[in-house]
Amino acid sequence: MSSITVLLLVLGFILLMEGAEWLVRGAARLGANSGISPLAIGLTVVALGTSAPELAVNLQSALGGHPDIAVGNVIGSNILNVLFILGISALITPLSVSAPLIRLDVALMLATSSLVYLLALDGQFSRLDGGLLFIGMIIYLVFSTIKCRRENMEVPHEYTEEYGLQKKGILKSLGLILLGLLLLALGARWLVAGAVEMARFFGVSELIVGLTLIAIGTSLPEAAASVVASLRGERDIAVGNVVGSNLFNLLAVLGLTSLATPAGIPISPAALNFDIPVMLAASIACLPILFTSHLIARWEGILFLGYYLAYTAYLLLYPLQHHDLETYNSTMLGFVIPLTAITLLVLVIRARRKP
Secondary structure (H helix, E strand, O other): OOOOHHHHHHHHHHHHHHHHHHHHHHHHHHHOOOOOOOOHHHHHHHHHHHHHHHHHHHHHHHOOOOOOHHHHHHHHHHHHHHHHHHHHHHHOOOEEEOOOOHHHHHHHHHHHHHHHHHHHHHEEOOOHHHHHHHHHHHHHHHHHHHHHHHHHHHOOOOHHHHHHOOOHHHHHHHHHHHHHHOOOHHHHHHHHHHHHHHHHHOOOHHHHHHHHHHHHHHHHHHHHHHHHHOOOHHHHHHHHHHHHHHHHHHHHHHHEEEEEHHEEOOOOOHHHHHHHHHHHHHOOOHHHHHHHHOOEEEHHHHHHHHHHHHHHHHHHHHOOOOOHHHHHHHHHHHHHHHHHHHHHHHHHHHHOOOO
16 A cells, blocks of 8 residues: 555544534534524534534445445444444443433434334435434434423533634634635545545455444544543543544434435445434444443443454455354354343333332
């Protein structure tokens, strides 16, 4: 792999992070200058700030003729968010979730993941599918705003707290937004170009690159926000950031990408038969938040991390057609997954029987 490819990857990641930073600064200040409430800014700016890299990469990939990277980025990011980021956060401190809004978001994440799987069964995400998903995002934001106002809840808005809501002038705010968009566009272009060259060099599919390298890189904001929240003891934020980001990825990122692609986004059989079901299973793994004392314990965090490592190992073994692949599949499908499912079911039944 050439040094230029490595440089493109590194610079692409850096520009994506900086672009998201400047975009959020400008959006927060423009909202304040326009008289928009901190609640509305918190609901939109946090989701935008942590998912802007995914959106930029997806648009660049889909429009540039690399749909597998676009699909892999969204699916891989959601799998990583639940299994790896929540796993790490639960290891730091058990994640007790008290906010009813977040528990509702977990149920919505499961429902949305199921919907995405159903939409994928025909082999593509069409413009109609994209419109349906994006309308769902608008409904979700409106509902969340109304719900928070009714219950007098505060939505975490770490970006607006850091950058302040003081008026800085519309022109300056627009300039920051423009700078952020330019950096995002350039970073996405370089990152996708580097990822394509990397896939060709190692002889792996663009889907695997999207599921691993691109997904990890674009999920860095979510990882940082949730880990810091766990260290500070702000457990609702740690979980809410992951769940909200997953919803935004599926409804807004995948929805907008499908809308922007005239012919839709084709879905590879590998993604349809394996990766999207894994994403759905990861969402199901969050059900204990709803039923078992609203808690993700440390042992569950270890379980999440173990599954992510197992999933990543499969992605690495599959292209090589390793001789242990069949044994690995049999072990995972015939023992580990059923045992975990039974354990979670028992926990749910016990929790439901408690007075």
